[in-house]
Amino acid sequence: MTSGTSNLGFYACGTILLLVCAAKIPALVRRRRDMLLRAACLLLFAAGCLMILAAPDSIVALNRTTGITNIAAPVVYTTTIAFSGASLLLIINWRPAPPEQTRRATRLCVTAYSLAVLAVIALFWLGNAPVEEVTLFDAYYANTPYIREMIVTYLVSQGVAMMAASTLCWRWSKEVHGSLRAGLRILAPAYLIIVCYDAIRLIAVTARWTGHNLDFLVDEVTPPLAAPASMLGAIGFAVPLVGPRIAETARTMRQLHQLTPLWRTLRDVPTPGAIRSSLPWWQTPPAVLLTARKTALYDAIRALSPHCDLAVRESAYRAALSDGAEEASASATADAAMILVALERQRTKPAPQYEASPWRAGDLVPLSQALTSPVVRTLQEQHVRPQKAARHD
Numbered sequence: 001m002t003s004g005t006s007n008l009g010f011y012a013c014g015t016i017l018l019l020v021c022a023a024k025i026p027a028l029v030r031r032r033r034d035m036l037l038r039a040a041c042l043l044l045f046a047a048g049c050l051m052i053l054a055a056p057d058s059i060v061a062l063n064r065t066t067g068i069t070n071i072a073a074p075v076v077y078t079t080t081i082a083f084s085g086a087s088l089l090l091i092i093n094w095r096p097a098p099p100e101q102t103r104r105a106t107r108l109c110v111t112a113y114s115l116a117v118l119a120v121i122a123l124f125w126l127g128n129a130p131v132e133e134v135t136l137f138d139a140y141y142a143n144t145p146y147i148r149e150m151i152v153t154y155l156v157s158q159g160v161a162m163m164a165a166s167t168l169c170w171r172w173s174k175e176v177h178g179s180l181r182a183g184l185r186i187l188a189p190a191y192l193i194i195v196c197y198d199a200i201r202l203i204a205v206t207a208r209w210t211g212h213n214l215d216f217l218v219d220e221v222t223p224p225l226a227a228p229a230s231m232l233g234a235i236g237f238a239v240p241l242v243g244p245r246i247a248e249t250a251r252t253m254r255q256l257h258q259l260t261p262l263w264r265t266l267r268d269v270p271t272p273g274a275i276r277s278s279l280p281w282w283q284t285p286p287a288v289l290l291t292a293r294k295t296a297l298y299d300a301i302r303a304l305s306p307h308c309d310l311a312v313r314e315s316a317y318r319a320a321l322s323d324g325a326e327e328a329s330a331s332a333t334a335d336a337a338m339i340l341v342a343l344e345r346q347r348t349k350p351a352p353q354y355e356a357s358p359w360r361a362g363d364l365v366p367l368s369q370a371l372t373s374p375v376v377r378t379l380q381e382q383h384v385r386p387q388k389a390a391r392h393d
Contacts, residue, residue: 007055013230014051021045035106039090046083051230053079059134069132074124077154078117084161085113087191091168116157123150138201139215142208151205159198166191169236179243187236193229197222252286255365259293262368266300269343297364307342307349320375332366337376339367 021044028034028041052058059072092105127146129137138155141147166188173184200217207214284292316337320330370376 007057009227010051010055010058014048014055017044017048017051021048035102036090036093039086039093043083043086043090046079046086050076050079050083056134060132063132070129070137071124073129073137074120074150077120077150080154081113081116081120081157084158085109085116088113088161088165091165091172095168095172113157113161116153119153120150123147123153135219136215139204139208139218142205148205148209152202155198155202155205159195159202162191162194162198166195179247180240182243183236183239186232186239190229190232190236193225193232197225197229200225249286252290256286256290256293258365259290259297259368261371262297262364263293265340265343265371266297266304269300269303269346271296271299271303294364301339304339304342304346307345308338309341309345310338312341313338316375319378320373323375325375328366329370332363332370333373333375335367336370336373340371340376 021041024037024041024044028037031037053062053072053076059076062072062075063069089106089109092109093102097105123146127141127144127150129141129144129147131140133140138151142151169184169188169191173181173188176184200222204214204217207217313334317330317334320333321327325333
């Protein structure tokens with residue numbers, strides 16, 4: 001069982017895990033046949049219970065409350081086995097595979113770890129552990145009939161599940177990309193740390209069998225491994241869930257930033273008939289801000305359409321091509337030049353000057369970035385200067 005680590009850390013982590021599990025209960029009720037969701041809820045519940053039950057104060061309280069010496073041992077061990085089985089079950093159902101193969105592996109996992117739980121309970125009742133041990137139970141009872149088998153059962157069950165889960169995560173990570181790959185690459189070493197935890201404790205138990213004393217491995221070496229394993233495990237499961245949202249938010253914010261030049265240019269263009277609402281950026285989701293920004297820009301460009309001169313666009317397009325620009329870049333540059341000239345004409349002569357243009361704005365981001373092109377500025381000056389001179393005359 002656990003060593004004398006701070007109880008607060010155990011209780012805090014356990015409570016958080018149970019609260020997250022409780023938050024998923026409504027979804028579980030709606031999707032009772034979703035094996036992946038069931039495995040996730042079982043994992044969260046087992047992990048939360050394990051953190052709370054493994055706290056030293058909980059071990060002592062459980063022994064005192066039931067009046068059965070060391071009853072906390074099988075309780076913690078069965079919870080550990082349930083957590084191990086749930087971890088492996090979650091990876092099996094998470095990883096893409098033929099349905100029949102997934103069902104077969106799921107049945108095998110559930111059967112094996114259910115038998116392991118029953119074995120731990122039976123071995124404890126068959127054995128005799130009269131001396132209460134809170135921190136060194138594994139080593140102290142390593143030579144006790146039935147109890148030693150119970151200890152080995154729980155350590156091997158957890159080690160096998162964690163090794164299998166780590167292997168599956170690593171293999172799967174080679175087939176995927178993005179946040180899912182990052183999460184799997186974090187989970188794989190997290191599970192390996194638990195394998196090391198089990199292996200070190202087995203070494204201490206085996207040492208007792210051969211008449212040696214390596215109890216410090218149980219009391220001093222393995223406890224520090226629990227924190228990094230738990231932290232990496234939590235991060236590994238969280239990254240695939242929140243990673244896509246963070247990436248999408250980042251892309252949205254980048255587009256908002258890229259549209260800033262075009263927004264500053266067109267935000268004051270009158271758009272009769274279009275409804276504009278002021279959205280405070282600190283209260284509005286970035287995706288909503290981006291949609292509103294694009295809608296307002298399209299409305300402004302539509303309002304400028306009667307002032308757009310395709311001859312200006314063609315001139316700008318040819319100038320950009322002759323300047324070495326690629327076709328897509330030259331097209332964006334031509335659109336930007338035409339819009340800037342149309343904007344100036346709309347300010348000086350509000351009445352439409354041209355028939356409805358067949359041109360329609362495409363992607364706004366290249367258009368916005370093209371506003372800084374020297375070709376655009378040059379053409380704008382060429383077309384706007386004569387208008388200003390004529391107005392002064």
